[in-house]
Each structure stands twice: as structure tokens, then as C-alpha cells.
Amino acid sequence: MRWDSVRTVALDDVDLAYRTAGSGEELIVLLHGWPQTGLCWRKLVGPLAERYTVVVPDLRGYGASGLADTGYDKRATAADLSALVRHLGHDSAVVVGHDRGARVAHRWALDRPSEVGALALLDVLPTRVVMNSFDRTSAAAMWHWFFHLQPELPELLLAGNVEPYLRYFLRRVLASGAVDEETFRHYVAEYTDPAHLQATLEDYRAGFTTDLELDEADHARGLRLRCPLLLLWGAEGGLAQDDVLAVWREHHADPAAVSGHAVPGGHYVPEEAPDQVLDALAGFLGGRPNR
Template structure:
């Protein structure tokens, strides 16, 4: 994999990418979540673009707006705007359509992109998330308990005040709480902490969550209009992750016309790192049937 900075609307985005020799290769876009960067795909990328990969894909894995080495503007964190960032990156690389794989926050960006620009999406895979709209309209106590951080991050100024000087302690709490196979993340947690210790990084990630009011309002419009995803959708979640004991695929049925899904055993929230082999197997099977 190579790395490149791509400018979209005056913002610079750090991207990992791989261009196969075969110009007809299908494209794959990998979108990370919180509190991570594109580095979370390190064990998935070789299976899609490495020398031993069964099939070589045109691959791009960007740091989302506000994350990693990408710029951290003070606005534009609604998912519609973040989706346009990804479309701009695709245009710069000459990618017309792609298989999208989104984990956590990246899955929410991918969901919005698939609704707004379905012609650019071949398939959509969402990892360990239910639709944002469903989460904020079900009113369940389990949702409030499991996603307390989301409500905290939405508050103005407060999360910055509470985490100032304690980025490592704060992030490590979630890496410990949300994992089953912690040993697979341990070697990389320091890298994530350093990424979020950059100036503006924590504020930007909180802004991502603060856009929820706008995101849910747009989602509600789509839901009332019965706008559903028509491309094939795969929903995977960790059996020991945030969605444990919930059939996430069933939740997605209200938002899609063609969805399949299942839990991944012995896995927490961080599927790309806790179960990369299983994820790759699921993706290959899904894409082969969607072709």
C-alpha cells in the first residue's frame, strides 16, 4: 500500500491506496471509525491488495475528515458533507463505483453516501452499527447505556474539558471495554492515542458526534419518504461487541431492500482488527454473490 494526500474542497485527506495493474479491477473503499484511523485496516488490506490476495482490488482507505493525518476543519462533520469528501477522493483516483466497507463512524458516512449517491456504490458492508436513525428513535435503555459516550460527545465544550490532558486514559477505556480479543489491538493503541493527541483531533472527533442532530433530521426525511438502500448490504457485528444480543441485520431491514448479516463469534467492536480473517472471508463471499 502507498500513502497519498488528496485535496478535496481545500481540505487535505491522508489516504492509503493501492492501484492494481489490471485497469478493470473492482474498487473497494474502507472507512474507519472512532477512535481510530485508516490504520485499523492494516490486517485487512493485504487480503485485498497484497501479493497473495485472491483478487486484486483498486483500494483506498482514507482518514476521515478530522481524523488521523487528514485536515481538521471546524465545520462540515454532518455525514452528507463527509460523504462528499469521500466522493471527491474517489474522483481524484478515477474511481466511479466501489464496494464500501464502513466500521463504526465510517459506516455512517458510507450509509449516507449510499443514500445520496447510490450509483457510486456497488455494495455496502456495515460493521458493528445499526442505522443512526434507528438508534435515536428506539428509546431503549440498552442503547443509552451502551452508547453513553455518544451523548457526552454531543455536548458543547464539555468533552474537551473532561478529556484535556487525559486523551490516553479516555481512549484506552473504550479499547478495553469494547474488545474481546484485546491482544490484537494492544500493539496499535499507542498509535491511535498519538493520532488523537494532535492539535484539534479530539475536538474534531467530538464534532463528528455533534453533527448527530443534523444527521438524524436528514435520516428522518429519508425514512418518512421510504427511501431505502437498493444495493446489496451486508451487516456484520461482533458477538461480544456493542451490538451483542441484538439482531442488527433485522434492524437494517427497515432501511434496505436487500440485506444479509450475522454476528462474528469471539469478537468485540473492532472487527477489522479482532477478526480480519473472518471479515475477509465474509467480504469475498458477499461480493462474489453480488457480482
């Protein structure tokens, strides 16, 4: 199914780019991670659009979206999406997030619970859990978090080297065909602009500062998710040995509302296991989209 062309809405402090598909009464918002854009959902949009109005934004500072003077913490990014949903004439949405987009989705559901009717998070643990559990093994596996944290150095070293850097991260899915070369070239093009590259690095830096502070404060005062929560993670990815459901149940007001399972492949769940994601969403939300 063909997506609509890219549209842009001017919000208070950023121009947000998004695509839509379908015309269902219910809205579903798909939030991408790093090093991708909204195009990572290309295999799911058509089937989902048979039932929903599907909205696929590029997060602030990513892809075709603009740069923001107010920073790239998850609260600010979630506020963008809240404004986008209202711009589209809706009060709430089903939200599906992967990687960085899942962290934004988590913050959105905490800050504005009435706006997130159901939440699906793909291959992610809560920011505070990740930050408080680093050891030699996990820090070695997630070395890029600490590299991206450094001021100015990543921008300096990655200038002119975006293509090999992204190819390193996506080498497995490129080899398997889960990400085709045309899509990869799109990702490279969108991250090559120095200002947009820096914005995506600021997203990581916010994780160590504002995002962590907000998550810790909210957790300490007992704030928990309240909407139905679906969790999916790669059976061959970094969360394969974690008790993902148990961790997220500690971050939910009703542990019985938390469900999920591993899916084939690694970290890049929307691109590696689209059929399994569609099936899981169908069971979670009711109704099975055609493929």
C-alpha cells in the first residue's frame, strides 16, 4: 500500500514531519528508533492501514523533521506527538514504539495517560533500569551509548563517515535482507546532515540526564503505566536473557495488563519480524489485519 506523501506540521518549537495511511476511526502511531526514520515501519503500514489510520512521524531532529532549540529529551518529544495527534483531530491513539521511539512512547504514556489507549514497546527496557544496571558486559555491548554521550567527539569522528558507521550497526539485517539497500541509503542520507546527526546524538545525551532524572523521580513517587502494555523483543537480541515481562510489570500499575513474548531475529524488530509484530498487535488489540 502506498503511503501518503510527507506532510509537515509546525508545532511550538519544531516542524514535525509525518506520513499517514488508511482511514480507520482509531489512530495508531508508530515511533521509530536509531539509526532509522519512520521508514522502518514500511512492512507494517499497509496491513495496519486496513483497520486504522496509521501515523508515522519522524521524531524531532530525525529524518525529515526539523531541529528543536528546546532539546531532545523524551518529554519534549512526547509533547510533539501529543500535539500531532490533536492536530489530526484525535484525543488518543494506540502507540507502538521501537528503540528510542519506545522510550518516547513510555514517557508519553506517563505524562499524558489519557492520550495513550494502548502501548506496545519493542526491544526495550525502561531507561532507569538500563542506566542502573550497567556492568562490564552490558556496557561493552552498548558502548555506543557512552560514545554518543561525549560532547563534540562523535560529531567530529562521524563527519564524512556516516555510511560505514550505520552499516556497522545494520550489518546483520543488511546481510539477511531485512533492510534492503535502498532503505539503508535513505537512512544514511537522513543522518548525513551534520545538524540532524547532532540532534540524534543529543537524544542519547538526554537519556543520561533529563530522561533519567524524570524517570527516577516518577518511579520514586509511584507513577506507573496504566494502559494495556504489549512487549516484544528479539529472541537473538540483547534482551534475550532478560526477564522483560517482569521488569516492565514493576513499572505498571496492573501487572496483569502486561503481556508479550520474544519474536524471531534481533534488535530491529519492525524490520526483522514484521509478520510476528502484526500477529501480536492483532491479538493485543483485537482483529487480524490482512497481509
